[in-house]
Amino acid sequence: MSDTAASPTPQDTPDTPILGTLLHEGVYRIVMQQPKAMNALSRQMMSALSAELTVAAENPDVRVILLGAEGKVFCAGHDLKELTAARAEADGGKATYEAIMHQCSDLMQQIVRLPKPVIAVVTGVATAAGCQLVASCDLAMAVDTATFCTPGVNIGLFCSTPMVALSRNVAPKQAMEMLLTGESIDASTAKDFGLINRIVPRDYLDQVVQKYAEMIASKSAHTLKIGKEAFYKQLEMPLDKAYDFAAQTMVDNMMAVDAEEGINAFLQKRKPDWKDC
Structure with missing residues (x-):
């Protein structure tokens, strides 16, 4: 656009x-x-x-x-x-x-x-x-x-x-x-x-x-989406439920293409190439 x-x-x-x-x-x-x-x-x-x-x-x-x-x-x-x-x-x-x-x-x-x-x-x-x-x-x-x-x-x-x-x-x-x-x-x-x-x-x-x-x-749009949604959801939960939810969110996030790319880019000291997925 x-x-x-x-x-x-x-x-x-x-x-x-x-x-x-x-x-x-x-x-x-x-x-x-x-x-x-x-x-x-x-x-x-x-x-x-x-x-x-x-x-x-x-x-x-x-x-x-x-x-x-x-x-x-x-x-x-x-x-x-x-x-x-x-x-x-x-x-x-x-x-x-x-x-x-x-x-x-x-x-x-x-x-x-x-x-x-x-x-x-x-x-x-x-x-x-x-x-x-x-x-x-x-x-x-x-x-x-x-x-x-x-x-x-x-x-x-x-x-x-x-x-x-x-x-x-x-x-x-x-x-x-x-x-x-x-x-x-x-x-x-x-x-x-x-x-x-x-x-x-x-x-x-x-x-x-x-x-x-x-x-x-400049960040991964997929990561921002995950993070914003999780932030507001966990605010309404009791502490233990919030941690359970956040832990599962981290697992799901780790499985994303951009998480793999971001970690590899950090370790290789280069700029990440986000795929937004």
Whole structure:
């Protein structure tokens, strides 16, 4: 597949693609392009993201996925105007709310279950379900001015679904602090909490993120798939079951072509020739 791109634009217009994409050296960038709407997770945005992630999962040329956004807000969470409009429906919006919350939950689980690493690239505010989006990604890099919060409690709507992703990435007391206070934390605090991996000055972000992603993309895609799947599965198991599962995963991994090639390449002091199987 050749490089493909949809250039991000600073303003939302009817002609502006909701997402921009670029594939280069195995790294697939997906950029949310609705800065005026604060890249909110509207039903349209969630559908577009899910469809693009499916494309990326099925494309063998894609080895790592970067998820970023245009504008000062990485993602403002659910579209509150969309939610409010649904109150005019006969059931007060209940059916719409159920559909939206399930759609969001499915999107977050899709990211976790995707066979390829997904890295959030946060250049602004990540709030509520936007913070959930960051927490759902396998890794996260942020500029030093990025901020994070789960402010639902401030408007009478506890961030219950963001809580699922947050509590699986952040220590319980830190997660509860964010959920109960609704206050923003800066990038340094987010790194201390375990929500993000690295903080990068904005001027160097593209260079550092691309290098970081290309390093991961250089690994065996088969090995990355095995490892990501095993990581999330064992987290939900008791210790003894986790070790039994991990041991069997290691055995299965050892039988793979790329494991044999990788070990031989290491012993022979040469670069491995991955077959991704």
